[in-house]
Structure formats: C-alpha cells, structure tokens
Amino acid sequence: MTGEIALRLEHISKHFGTVKAVDDLSLEIRAGEVLTLLGPSGCGKTTTLRVIAGLESPDAGELWFGDRLIVSVGRGVYVPTHKRNLGMVFQSYAIWPHMTVFENVAYPLSVRGVRGDKVRSQVMEALHLVGLDGLHDRQAPQLSGGQQQRVALARAIVHEPSILLLDEPFSNLDAKLREQMRVQLKVLLNRLRITSVFVTHDQIEALSLSDRIVVMSGGHVEQIGSPQQLYEAPATPFVRDFLGKTLILEGLLSDAGELLHVELDKVPGQILKAHRAAAQGTIVGGKVSVAIRPEDIDVRKSNGAGSAVNCLPATVEAALFVGDHYECRVRVGDEDGLLVSTPRSVPMKEGDSVWLNVNEDALMIWPR
C-alpha cells in the first residue's frame, strides 16, 4: 500500500433540518485501499458516501480526489456528480428495468462516448469478472437478486472509475448468498485495486472486506484502524460493543504489583488479574468494567485443568444446542445472563457447574 491519498474529506458537515447527519468529518483514503464506513443506522455513513458521490452537497468542508478539488463550500467549488468519474453499487442495485444486462453495463461507457467493439469487449470482460458470462441478453427484471447485484457491480467497474462506492450492497441478499458474494467481492477488489469506499452496518462484512475501517456514530468518527486493531484494541466502549460480542463484569481496581487486580462487585471474593496495558485511563481504587470477548473464555467442566490465570466458577442457566456448538447462558456469583459458547464435544445442560478460564491478556479494563 502506497501512501498516496486518493480521497480526502476535510471538515465535512451536513445537516438535515436540525439533525447533524455528518459533523465536522475529516478522513483520508489511500489509493487502492478498501475503506469501510461502519456504524448503526443514522450514524452518517450513508450521508458521507452520498457526499462523496455528489448526491448530497455538504453544508461545510472540502472534498478532494487526489489533488483535484471536487467540493469546497468556502471557495464555491462544486463538481457535479456525473463529472466525478465514479462507480457505485446501490443498496437496491438500481438496475434499469428497461435495458438488458448488456445495455445496463454498457451505459457508463456509452455516456463517455466509447463506441463499437471496444464497448462489447469491455462489457464482456466486466461480466466475466463478476461471473455473469452468457447472461448479457437477459432483461433486467428476469434476474435474481444475486444476479442483479453482480450486474450492478459490473456496471460500477466497467469504465474503470477512479473511486468505487458501495452502499450496503449485500443487505438485500439472503444469508447464504451474502457469504458467497462477500468472498467474491474480496477477490475482485484484490484484483482490481480500485480505491473503494464501502458502507455497511454489518461488522462481519466490514471486518472481512476492509483494509481499514472507520467506525462512525452520531455523524463523527469513533475510531479508524485496521480490522485487527479495532477488534483487539477498541478505543471507545462504542467501538468495543459494536464490533463483536463482549461480556462485561463490574468491579473495583486495585494495584497488585506486576498485574492489576479487579475485585468483582457481584462475585464476592473473586479477583480477576490483568496486564497493566489493558487498563487505559483508569485509576487505582476506581470503579471499572472488565470486558472479555466470549471466544477468549475457555469453558470447562472440571476445575484446575486450565493454565489460565483467571478462573471463575459458574452455573449454566440455559444451554442451546445450535449445531456446531452450544450457546450457554451462565451465572457467575450474582452476575447472570452472561453468554458464552462451548464446543459440541462437551455436552451442556441446565444446572451444570462449569469453570470459566480467561488469560490475563484477554481482559480489557475500562473506567466506569
């Protein structure tokens, strides 16, 4: 990845009435990178994408494509949508129903004045890339949802746009198709190396497809980083809770030399030990929350077998067999309703006593 900046947002704001959809947002996207805007609905991710596309005009700020100024509210610059050389996949695919697949995909070329055999070869190439060979004569309404999605993708890349925008492209597909398309899109994006901005509310899509993720909330950026960084070192409770699942246990922090100790409020006498690095912005003697990813918890039926530093006794309140594993609701002391998963190989039932083993480096400690 080179350091060249393909897209830059500087202090972009956009209001709808009194609602601040995007609030003083600044962002840089590197050439060839897949950047994901992730967040719950209403966080401003779609508005940000639409500002980049030119489908919304910002109230303040500047937008740059490389060193080309696209929008500057202060300087009165505004390049209209159709002159930005973009490709975009819409949530509804927006396949034009009066055109065939070929005509749909050829459209970006024909509006750019490309004619003749060149159109045909480029369209066929794009259809081949998305795995739709031989369907070019179909009318758009005859296509299935997955096929329409591929047509939309082919249409968005056929003219080699400088930036590819993807607005929740998988949200209208069923779960199985969504998984397939995710892998295919990853392969395609790796091959094309187009600078891409991807909007989704689905953390799995964001984690699996992105080079970097921007977690948004309330119109501003919560955290920017690689998927691993965000998952392993969330900067805010919002990011921690939005990405992946967490178990939260509350307690009092005390200093015990090499490791930090947390006395749990609802599990009298139990202490969790953690690395100093896990506690950001906390003070000794203060109230804290301990966050643990469920996959970092080793659930065992017998005590002592684990080599983990922390070991909590627990009771199974409910065990749901979901095929490849058990989903268990367990109680630790007075703390109930904790969800953990256990392997299929260890049958679980209601009332079983279990031990939760957690290593000291799997704990995140947050001020409360």
Place this chain on the structure above:
Amino acid sequence: MAEIALPYPARRRSWLPADLGYWIVLGVVLLVVLLPVTLIIVNSFETAQPGQPVSYSLQGWTTALTDSALLKAIFNTLKLVLARQLVAFPVAVVLAWILARTDIPGSQWLEFLFWVAFFLPALPVTLGWIMLLDPQYGLINQALKLLPFIHASPFNIYSFWGIVWAHFAGGTLAIKVMLLTPAFRNLDSSLEEASNVLGASPFRTFIKVVVPVMTPVLTVVLLLSTIFSLQSFEVEAVLGFPIRFFVFSTQIYFLLQQQPPLFASAMALSTVVLAAMVPLIFVQRWASGRRRFTTITSHFKGHKMRLRRWRWPVFGLVLGVAVMITLVPFTFLVLGTFMRLFGFFNLANPWTTAHWTQVLHDPLFTRSVTNTLLLGGGTVVCALTLCTLVAYIVMRTKFAARTVLDFASWLPATFPGIILGLGLLWLFLGTPILRPLYGTIALLIIATVVASMTTTVQMLKGNFSQLGFELEEAARVEGGSWLQAFRKVLLPILMPTLLMVGALSFISAARNVSTVALLATSGTRPLSLLQLDMMVQGSYEGAAVVGVIVVLMTTGVALVARLIGLRTAIAH
C-alpha cells in the same frame, strides 16, 4: 352442545335478500349506463322521430359516412386531439418530473395550483383567454401591436390553434400533471442516481432512464387524457362556431338544433365515434393492467435531485405556467365583468357594475342558480348512494356478477358527454313511462350521476380496499346486522372520503355542459348552460358574471369540503 356447533344458524337466510339487493343495483347501473348507448346504436338505423311510427333504414349511416360536413367534423376531432396531446404531453412530463423529483421550492403548492387549474370550469377560463387573445381587442394582441415591427394581431383565439391553446391552459395540461406527479414521486430515486453517478448528466438521465422507465405509466396517462379530451364540447362550441369549425360533439349538437332535429345522423355520428373509442378503451385497460416495470421497490428512497443554482429560475418557470393557467384567465374574467364592453379598455369610461346588477336581477339567472343547486345537490345524494353501493359490492362481497358491475361503472368515463346526453334523451323521450321525467331536473341529475360515476366509484373503491375486512367483521361478530355494521363502522370511517367525493360530484355537476346540453329545457337550464347561451349570443359581459359565480361556487365547495374533511380527519 349441538346448537353451539352450528355457526350462524339464522345468518344463512339473510344472505338471499342481500344478494337480491346486489342484482337491483346492477340492474340500475346497466339501465343508466348501457341502455342509452345501446339505444344510440339501435336508433342510428331508425329514421323516424321519437314518438313517430318506427321505421328503419341506413339513411342516417349513409349521411354520416358521405356527408362531407360530418366527415370533416370527425377529421377535425382527430386533428384537435392529436395537436392537444402533442403540445401538452411533453410539457406535462417535464413539469411533473420537476414537481416530484427535484428540490424545487414549494412543490406542494405548485402541485395544488395545477389541481385548481383542473377544477376551473372550461367556459369561464375560455372567456378569460378571449379577453387576452381576441383578434380585435385582445389585450396581448393590442400590447404586441404597440411594438414597432408588429402591425397585425399575432394571435387569434377563434382558430384551430386558439382552441388548442384554450384546452392546453384549461385542463389538458393540468390533468396530466395531476396524474403524472404522484407517479414520478413513486419512482425509485436510485435508478436516477445510478445513471448520474455513472457519468450521465441530469438531462441525459431524464431522457435515457427516467422517461423509458416511466413509459408504462406515461402510456396509461396519455390514453386516459386522450379519452378525456374526446369529451370536450363547450370550448369548441364557443370558439369554433364563429369560424364554422366543428368537432363531432358540436356537430351532434348542431344536428339536433336543426328543425326538425336530424336524429338519425346524430346517432350514426355518435356510433362512429363510439366504435372508434372501443380499441382505445381496451388498449387503456390493457396498458394499465400490465405491470412490466415495477418502479416502486421495497427499499424505495425518495431522494430529490438538487437543482442548485437552477432552483429559483426553474421555480419561476413552473410558477409562471401554473399562474398562467389559473390566476391569469380568472383575473381577466373578473375584470371583464366590470367592463362596459368586454375587452375594450380604451373606451372613455370603461368600468361599470351594470352587468352585475343586470344579471343578479334577471329572473332567468335566479332560476338557473336554483337549478344548479338542485342539480348539484341531487347529484351528490344520488351519486354517493349509488356509487357507495357499487364500490361496496365490487370490493366487499362475493356477488357473482361483480366484475360486470365493475366494468359497467367504468364505462361512462369513456362516453363523450354529448353522446351520453343524446342516449338519455332518446331513452326518456322514447319510453312512455319515463317520458314525464323529461323537462324535470331529475333527468339532468341522472345524466350527471352517470357522467361522474367512474371517478366516484374508483375513489370509493380505493378507500374500501385500504380498510381491512376485520373492522367490518369485528362489528358483525360483536352482534348487529349488516346495515348496522355499515352505518356504525364503515360510514364514519369513510366520512372524509365521502365528503371529498361528494364535493367532486357537486363540482362536476355544476360545471357540466356537454352531458346536460341536450337534456335541459327552458325551465331546467343550469348556470353552466346559461353562460354558454350568453356566450353564443355574444353577451360576453353577462357570461363573465355567470362564469365568476360558477367558479366561486365550485371552488368554494371544494374548499369547504377540504376544511371539513381535514377537521373530521383530525377528530378521528
């Protein structure tokens, strides 16, 4: 226990009379809708006058198909319809798109102005345009003649293009904008945005994506407004008579004004027109029935295109059009009522209130007001009763012949008013038991009820379809007869709609000219015909006074209904 196992033991019996009631409604609808038209076709072969011994011949047909005047009338009709649609349709498509798909300021208000334009009666509007575009005294002509390089009047309202213009400004455009704007509003905006993002300019997007995607809807609207445009009578009567320009409706009227009336020729001409409309009707039904492009998607988004620096210029343009077809003609109509001589601003003392005094003291005027109120009121009561029953039977029952009823209620929209009037005239003159009704307002009421039946039934059907069956069923499960359920549950819920529909039937009755023209006698002439008579006689000042009163009456009713409707809606 056995008794409990039998549900509704007594209800079964009450099913029979209800069904009988359905057949009666069907019978009434068929009588007033189909019989007049059948009579026209049958009697085009009859050469005798009503009441005379029956004799059949092809004479009427021979006349209709050889008489150059009649052929000319048919040709003129086609030419006029074509010109009207060609001029109005592209303009309407662009206007509807702007209103529905862009961020033009005040789009709701602008759309409302087009509604107003549609409800303005055609005759008063035409009168307003006469004052502006008359070849001698038309204000626009006089203003243009002040320019050094223009010597003759550039415009003449009494011409083919004058008639086209009067129609364009008086409903042809408005109805299309009215029908197309909601359709454009339902278009999935991402179809447009995709084209725009992928490199097409807004104009190119409009031509290559919006118009083709909307083609099915556009076809339906085009056919519908073509059928509507065949209904027109009064504009052609006022602007065409002076230059001997006849369309089929004015020609039929003209044939029946002869002494003796040329019934057979009129009937034959009507039959030719009806025959020509049959394919149009079926194409329209077929086009609105198929749904090739679904433009509304579940994830529909209504993002509007930003006009940016074009926002206010475009607003000015659309507002200009809307004002031109509403305020402009009405203003000059009102001015005309206060002029000593209609349109002559350069008299020494052009202003007077004499026409108002004269008209308001005319016993003929007083009688016409009474007639119009009777006609409007009677139409509201009869249309609401009959059409609510029809809509209910079609939407809510399993009545065997409900599709026949549905189709029959749909047909009147396709009958040109003058032909419907002719058929009813023949029905009531030719049937001894019905003859006493001739010369009463009841005959006119029947005519206007039939004329407004399609719209009324369609609006009520739309409402019935939105109400869940459960509401009604709940009322019946709780105990109570069908009538109680209808009165206590359905009727209150439908009240706002009934008010709107009632107001619409009043308006269409009060402004109706073409259907009642042949049916009214000297004692039953309503205001709309009084105005037509005055205009044909050249008494434009008096006609303008009557026109203003008709406009105030119709828009007043519309506003009151809207206010009451709003209040009822809020109270609910």
